[in-house]
Amino acid sequence: MDASSSPTAPFHDFDLHARGPVMGEATLDRGLIVLPQGKLVDPDTPTWNSFANSWADLPRDTWMADGGTYRRRRYAAYEVADGQCTRLPHRPHFQDRGYNPLNGGVERWFAPIEQDQPWLPMLATLIHDTAAAIARASGREPHAWSVEAHQFRIEALSGHPGLPTPEGMHRDGRDWVLILLVGGSNYAGGESRVEDADGACLLEHRLAQPGEALLLNDREVRHGTTPIEAVIPGVPAWRDTLVLTFAMIGCAEGG
Numbered sequence: 001m002d003a004s005s006s007p008t009a010p011f012h013d014f015d016l017h018a019r020g021p022v023m024g025e026a027t028l029d030r031g032l033i034v035l036p037q038g039k040l041v042d043p044d045t046p047t048w049n050s051f052a053n054s055w056a057d058l059p060r061d062t063w064m065a066d067g068g069t070y071r072r073r074r075y076a077a078y079e080v081a082d083g084q085c086t087r088l089p090h091r092p093h094f095q096d097r098g099y100n101p102l103n104g105g106v107e108r109w110f111a112p113i114e115q116d117q118p119w120l121p122m123l124a125t126l127i128h129d130t131a132a133a134i135a136r137a138s139g140r141e142p143h144a145w146s147v148e149a150h151q152f153r154i155e156a157l158s159g160h161p162g163l164p165t166p167e168g169m170h171r172d173g174r175d176w177v178l179i180l181l182v183g184g185s186n187y188a189g190g191e192s193r194v195e196d197a198d199g200a201c202l203l204e205h206r207l208a209q210p211g212e213a214l215l216l217n218d219r220e221v222r223h224g225t226t227p228i229e230a231v232i233p234g235v236p237a238w239r240d241t242l243v244l245t246f247a248m249i250g251c252a253e254g255g
Contacts, residue, residue, distance in 0.1 A: 031220030032194050032203060033137060035213040040133070040180070041126050043211040051119035052183050052210065055240040058153050063108040070162040072153040075110035078124070079249070080131045081144035085124040093148060113149060123149065126180075130244055133215060134176050144249040148174075149242065154228055156187055156237040161227035164239065169195060169224040174245040177216045177223070181207035182240040189228040190239050194221050207241075218245070 037043060043052075058072035077088040092107035113123075127147055135142045154162035179192065192214060194203040202221065207214070216223055230237035 031196070031217035033133070033215040034203070034205065035133075035215060037209040037211040039211075040129055040178075040213060041122065041211050043209075047119050047122050048211075050117070051122060052240070054114070054117060054119070055151060055153050055182060057114075058151055059111045061110070063106075063110075064166070066166055068163065068166065070155050070157060070160065071166075072155070073110055074113045074151040076113040076149045078127055078147040078149060079144065080128060080147055080246075081249070083128070083142075085128045085131075085147075087120075087124075093150075110150075113151060126242075127244060130176075130178050130215065131246065134246060137215070137217075145175075146247045146249050148245045150244075152241045152243060154190075154239045154241075156228045156230045158230070158234065161189070161229045162187075162237070162239065163227050164190060164225035164241070165223075169193070169222045171218050171222050172245050174218050174247045176246040177218050178213055178242075178244040178246075179207070179216070179223070180213040180242040180244070181210055182242055183210050184228075184237075184239040186231050186235050186237040187228040187239050188231050189226045191226045192223060193225070194223050196221055 042048065055072075058074055060069060061071040061073045064071060075093055077091055079086050079088055090112045092109045094107050113120075127149070131142065131145050131147075134145075152164070154164045156162040184190070191204060191206040193201060194205075194214070194216065195201055197220065203214075205214070214223070228237065228239050
């Protein structure tokens with residue numbers, strides 16, 4: 001469901017606030033970039049609407065070691081090389097326990113992002129453009145990336161908050177991470193926090209508009225997101241994000 005069409009107006013009652021500078025492409029020396037709505041993808045298109053609506057069909061994540069039922073997801077692996085974005089055969093997702101003490105250490109097989117979606121070319125372009133943004137941010141020539149795409153829906157159930165990052169403040173064990181807000185309904189919370197290696201807060205920022213994103217240097221910063229709760233009790237509440245992780249091909253991945 002597109003956030004702007006939500007009958008419960010999930011975002012406008014809550015202030016967006018940040019600690020530190022927030023610009024279109026900023027704070028590169030701190031390992032993070034805030035990308036406003038429309039910077040990477042235009043949410044005012046029929047393709048985006050189809051993309052956002054696909055979050056309504058995510059199966060439940062059955063790999064939650066805390067027994068939680070608040071997360072739904074799909075997954076796909078890609079490779080970006082020589083200006084091309086290619087989808088790879090379906091495979092498990094793996095993170096070392098050092099990066100994900102809750103769910104790491106095992107191969108997790110998630111339902112694949114469906115192959116027949118009309119928005120897949122848009123996703124491929126988004127992945128390609130994010131790789132280009134990383135090249136600009138790092139000051140390096142473009143190179144090959146192993147990319148993992150995760151569709152996440154976090155649900156706040158009656159009396160039970162939804163946890164976007166149940167592992168707490170963390171690194172993903174990759175090189176760069178994009179967190180893109182897709183939409184949501186009837187929720188409060190969901191504020192992202194970014195810290196440096198010493199635990200100092202670099203940013204507290206609530207992604208509030210569909211298409212708004214954070215791009216993080218996973219080798220330099222840790223990130224986490226606060227729980228979400230329903231604004232109106234008894235009414236479904238959820239937050240939808242796309243997370244893309246980028247690992248340089250030819251370099252060891254942390255996870």
